[in-house]
Amino acid sequence: MLGDHMDTFALVIHPLDPKQDVARKYPLLANLLSPHLIHFLSRFWPPVNLSRITGVRSQATGKEAEGWLLACPFTARRMLQMSPQVAYRKIEQTGRMAQRLGARILGLLAFTSIVGDGGVTIDRRLGIPVTTGRSLTVAVAVEALTEAVRSRGIPPESSVAAVVGATGNIGSACAQLLAPMVAELVLVGRRESRLAEVRASVRAAGARTVRISTRVEDIRSASLVLSATNATRPVIEPEYLKKGAVVCDVARPLDVSPRIAQERDDVGLIEGGVLDVPGSADFGFDFGLPPGKAYACMAETMVLALEGRYKSFSIGKNVRLDQVREIAQLARKHGFKVSAKS
Numbered sequence: 001m002l003g004d005h006m007d008t009f010a011l012v013i014h015p016l017d018p019k020q021d022v023a024r025k026y027p028l029l030a031n032l033l034s035p036h037l038i039h040f041l042s043r044f045w046p047p048v049n050l051s052r053i054t055g056v057r058s059q060a061t062g063k064e065a066e067g068w069l070l071a072c073p074f075t076a077r078r079m080l081q082m083s084p085q086v087a088y089r090k091i092e093q094t095g096r097m098a099q100r101l102g103a104r105i106l107g108l109l110a111f112t113s114i115v116g117d118g119g120v121t122i123d124r125r126l127g128i129p130v131t132t133g134r135s136l137t138v139a140v141a142v143e144a145l146t147e148a149v150r151s152r153g154i155p156p157e158s159s160v161a162a163v164v165g166a167t168g169n170i171g172s173a174c175a176q177l178l179a180p181m182v183a184e185l186v187l188v189g190r191r192e193s194r195l196a197e198v199r200a201s202v203r204a205a206g207a208r209t210v211r212i213s214t215r216v217e218d219i220r221s222a223s224l225v226l227s228a229t230n231a232t233r234p235v236i237e238p239e240y241l242k243k244g245a246v247v248c249d250v251a252r253p254l255d256v257s258p259r260i261a262q263e264r265d266d267v268g269l270i271e272g273g274v275l276d277v278p279g280s281a282d283f284g285f286d287f288g289l290p291p292g293k294a295y296a297c298m299a300e301t302m303v304l305a306l307e308g309r310y311k312s313f314s315i316g317k318n319v320r321l322d323q324v325r326e327i328a329q330l331a332r333k334h335g336f337k338v339s340a341k342s
């Protein structure tokens with residue numbers, strides 16, 4: 001247990017791919033069990049304390065925050081299939097583990113932030129504040145995408161941008177943020193009625209021309225593609241993309257087909273929302289990024305801890321643009337930098 005003066009946080013992750021991600025912690029078990037058995041057993045597995053996070057240091061104050069990486073052992077597919085109440089119980093158990101360890105704020109990542117009401121119930125049940133990290137994810141995804149197309153000599157203001165999963169929390173907020181920056185927006189989702197609502201909000205945010213579609217193939221005219229669906233399988237195939245397009249894929253698991261990296265070397269791929277963490281951050285666990293880098297949703301929790309802001313932040317189903325701008329500004333203040341590699 002750490003002293004009260006220490007800034008502390010905990011991040012809740014979960015396996016996306018049953019084989020690959022379980023092997024990061026239990027190589028032998030992942031080798032022995034089939035993906036089907038891993039999905040089944042995940043229901044009975046208790047939360048896991050994966051590692052201690054050290055060395056996250058603010059460039060503004062010089063103060064360090066320490067944290068824990070905890071696993072809620074449900075896979076993404078399992079969480080979508082089960083009743084939110086069952087998922088809440090396990091996420092709450094993981095949150096209580098964070099509290100016992102001394103965390104002062106909890107980040108709910110990936111599908112633990114999507115399930116049910118987006119953190120509201122978990123926030124009510126726990127004695128520490130909660131965030132989903134969505135606000136910083138939105139800010140970083142849009143910044144990384146627009147910077148990457150600019151660096152390829154494509155001016156966003158005269159280009160078409162597409163948002164896949166535009167009806168979701170992250171997708172709709174990204175669409176609103178992109179609205180005044182591009183010539184045309186293509187919004188792709190599964191429900192026309194909801195797409196029409198998002199079209200109204202992006203027009204209000206300053207979009208010039210907006211098209212809506214329920215077919216992902218309709219992103220073919222876009223030089224900028226931002227994808228944020230909750231699909232458990234890839235939805236963007238190589239043949240849907242314009243020559244030289246840049247795709248920022250925020251979704252976990254990824255929305256882009258692995259064939260894009262193999263077949264389309266003209267396309268820029270950004271695994272959206274990655275930041276360089278200030279200080280000498282050591283996550284103590286390989287969650288799939290190079291050392292010193294974190295997903296924006298993880299970074300949001302760290303920024304709030306470094307700021308000493310122990311209040312729930314991005315929870316519920318709507319991402320607010322005022323919070324997107326505020327957390328982006330705080331992240332810059334503490335020295336987090338967008339890691340735009342395409």
Ligand SMILES: NC(=O)c1ccc[n+]([C@@H]2O[C@H](COP(=O)([O-])OP(=O)(O)OC[C@H]3O[C@@H](n4cnc5c(N)ncnc54)[C@H](OP(=O)(O)O)[C@@H]3O)[C@@H](O)[C@H]2O)c1
Pocket residue numbers: 109110111113114132133134137164165166167168169170171188189190191216228229230231235250251252253272273295296297298
């Ligand atoms: N990288 C990061 O830092 C970070 C942070 C947080 C979340 N995420 C990831 O971002 C993604 C989105 O999160 P969210 O909170 O915005 O989820 P969400 O609110 O559930 O939104 C997902 C949206 O995707 C739509 N969708 C699903 N399949 C689709 C398809 N085949 N074509 C078009 N649209 C489709 C859904 O449509 P319906 O409404 O019709 O179901 C829904 O509107 C998730 O993968 C999550 O894990 C990443």
